[in-house]
Amino acid sequence: MRVPFAAAVGLFFTALYFLAAIFAPLIAPYGMAEVVGGVWEPASAEHWLGTDNIGRDLLSRMIYGGRTTIFIAAAATVLSFTTGAVLGLLAAVLGGWADQALSRFVDLIMSIPTLIFALVVLSVMPVTLPVLVLVMGLLDSTRVYRLARAVAVDINVMDFVEAARLRGEGRGWIIFREILPNALSPLVAEMGLRFIFMVLFVSTLSFLGLGIQPPAADWGGIVKENKDGIIYGIPAALVPAIAIATLAISVNLVADWVLNRTTSLKGGRGG
Amino acid sequence: MGPIARLLAQRIALGLLLLFLVSILIFAGTQILPGDVAQSILGQSATPEALANLRAELGLNEPALSRYFDWLGGALTGDLGTALTSGQDIAGQLWTRMGNTLFLAFWAALVSVPLAIFLGLLAVRYRERWPDKLISAVTLASISVPEFLIGYVLMFFVGVQLGWAPSVSTIYDGMSLGAKLHAIALPVAVLTLVVLAHMMRMTRAAILNVMQSAYIETAELKGLSMFTIIRRHAFPNAIAPIVNVVMLNLAYLVVGVVVIEVVFTYPGMGQYLVDHVSKRDVPVVQACGLIFAAVYIGLNLVADIVSILSNPRLRHPK
């Protein structure tokens, strides 16, 4: 199997970030909240990325922050994905009033910009990790729902599904053997996009001060902590921002590659 | 009533219904969720008496339904209540800030829309060649980059290192237009970059979709020049999809504004909203949320209306 260059770069960085997140305590040279130097020291042999606004090691903080960002994004993606996909497939197969009710409700939620909705809800809810994951995951599941429903409705009207119905097959067979295998590749590709969106979403919330609360931090939070340095020409805030961007781009490259591979496999063997 | 008028009336009625439902959702989101507003404001250490007083002051002891209609009635007559934290009239505060936000969004739209359409056309013209490939690479990157990264990168290099534009965008009444524009140069640039790639790609797709129609081939086989084909055959059919693209992206811009205002500490509605979310000032959050949602719904409504108006099947019924 030949992996194209872009996908290889994407795979490398994705793997790097995920491994760093998993093994954070083993890799990080200092503790996350440990003050080890002066304020905004430049990069040196002891502090590869310098220190932050109150003298903590920026690299260690980045590693722990990445752990938080990736964990929240992954958890929210799983929630968004399972809720959206299950409801979307069900709506498509059941049709009728269940489909109508769900779809109109989703339309309603989607008529408010996601970030604004999240801000409204977070203004009254305590900002804790489970609340964040829940709010992000549920709000985003509307997009997965729309995609899953659209894909499943397209497949549901195909003659091979009708043929299975006419044979007398039950709902389980129709969903799991006829529809799901054909809906999988667009859904898997969407999963990558959802993950990226979640990374950006949690970063934005933290950046606005409404996500992870100090002294814990994710990448968005680290940007917020160090943003005042920018005006004095200190680029510390750019480091986590760039990490967010590279993670998102890498996952995107991998998702693109997976999608291309699965579509070229469509109906064939071996690829 | 003609079919167009009927469709338009339906669409507008639907928009109003949606707005009404959204107001319920926003109200419910802040009032019915398990969080207790009084508790949030005063914190965990508040005494029960203080909590009870605050609840009474906020009217939290009345039934939710009557509070909702009070709120909605006020909102419809321009009274958005008073802010809990400052005790100031929200409508008065919002008015200036909304003006500032619209000022920023207006200039960002003015720069980005023509630029995006021009670049989209360029991508179609050089399809599968390097300008097109560059555009799709930039798009991939731009959907992966958080708005505040673009903001800080520009601030760091253009604002601080080069000193071409102020890093903090302060504007106030009495500034000349030129001074205001100089102050918002960086946020406008960031917002433009944020929506540009999206809008470009969607414009490209919309135009390509039209250019691949059989009637464009017919026009080519009539021996018409490329310019005539685009002007007479592609353009009339591409208006609706392009307007749709623009409206979608303006809606996206409205959300982008929130983050960008915080980055550049710009005195707009987005920053006002974010400030008061952290202070848990619910009436302000409700008011801002409702206005943002209304703008969003309104832009989508305009897109639908344009596509109804430009559909020849509806304009010239059988």
Next chain:
Amino acid sequence: MADTLLEIKNLKIGATAYPPGEPPQEITIVDGVSLTLEKGKVLGLIGESGAGKSTIGLSAMNYGRGGVRLTGGEVLLNGRDIRPLRGGKMRAIRGAEVTYVAQSAAAAFNPAKKLMEQITEAALAHGRCSKREAEERAVTLFHKLGLPEPETFGNRYPHQVSGGQLQRAMTALALCPEPDLVIFDEPTTALDVTTQIDVLAAIKDAIRDTGVAALYITHDLAVVAQVSDEIMVLRGGKTVEYGTCDQIINNPQEEYTQALVSVRSIEHEEKQPTPEPVLRVEGVTARYSGTRFDVLETINVDLHPGQTLAVVGESGSGKSTLARVITGLLPPREGSIIFAGRTLSPDMPSRSREDLRELQMIYQMADVAMNPRQTVGTIIGRPLEFYFGLKGKAKRQRIIELLDEIELGEGFIDRYPAELSGGQKQRVCIARALAADPKLIICDEVTSALDPLVADGILKLLLSLQKREDVAYLFITHDLATVRAIADSIAVMYKGRVVRYGTKSEVLSPPFDDYTDLLLSSVPEMKLGWLEEVIEHRRMESAGH
């Protein structure tokens, strides 16, 4: 030769293909085709899909669709090679000397512009006449082409006229600049058979009256025989046979041409009705939910065991709806379906597994009738497992038997649908239906998406299976030639009613009702001069009335 209009010498056309996951490949679409067309003559290009006929037609305008390029040879138009022309010189030919009539006029007209503007556009753009002259010409053409209200027809928008009218308007568009050559690319293929004959006659008259030369592209030899002076038979981008119309139809030399000429001449002896029908449709009336009119009105037909009932009609006649009612996908408002002596429950989900098993269905589009993620073995094996509980070796054994029956063989068992040709896919669908050991198979337009020779193979297979398995077919089609080939009895449907019903010989013998007469006389026959005969006949009849 002074009167040679178009001469194509050793034309080669190529394109770049992008197979997924592989490097791009150069492919040849047309390989060494030569032809000559004299002024005022019509050359028919005929072949199956992929034969390269449209590509050759468009080469006369130096135009390649998608990434198609003219890679070699000469295209001489009025004595000069147009292949090297580019830019303005190339555009000067298109829409002026050579014009084009597309298959789907509905898509080829700009929906946002009035017809008149589009029809006169080419003539005006090339400065061939004034706006007034162009519009006068267009109105004259509307008269000639038999369009309604010719004076004001041009003020309409494309969506305001019917498909047949739009196709004629497209012909007007092509003739308005008074070109030397018109390329007709399957101009009647998308039309119903009764509409096709009028459009065909209109095109033929217009060609004769204006003295224009034409390339007429189609897959239907019977159609091309009506309008052409010469015919070129193409296959896989190469010339198979090239000769006068008379020679190709009456004295074909090549085996492939002979097969095309004799297509659908399958002989089928009709069987007589039995006392006990396997399927009885009794007074069925049906409508789709949310609509206000019946798509089927009091339908009564019988189908006898081991026989074929052909349900014939044009699009919108309700013939496919009848299939949906019988299968229970659309419960009727009135009437009942009696199958093998018992009354079926009107809606499918409440039918017994036995009822479902004995009544199988084959679809028009074989590609979407099979799950692309399942192998042929799974597709055929599922009914065996589902209805008969076959497993493992016994199941595999039966699958192989069925594959043999449809003349594919064991080697196909692990293939996916995407790896099969159109005809093979339809065979697998037949095997899936047979696997249930049914009493009745509903065949919904099963051959209409296939090339004629492939379709012939499928029909022969269906007939031989009927002999062996004694299965009855309800055969839904718009194609009367197919009906003649396989039916025992026929129901002619028109606007939701059965207008004629009986054994094949009864239905196809006079006296006819008006609609059946129109339908039967509209089916192109593989003989020269058929079109004139029919038109003349109709003219006399309408004069007589």
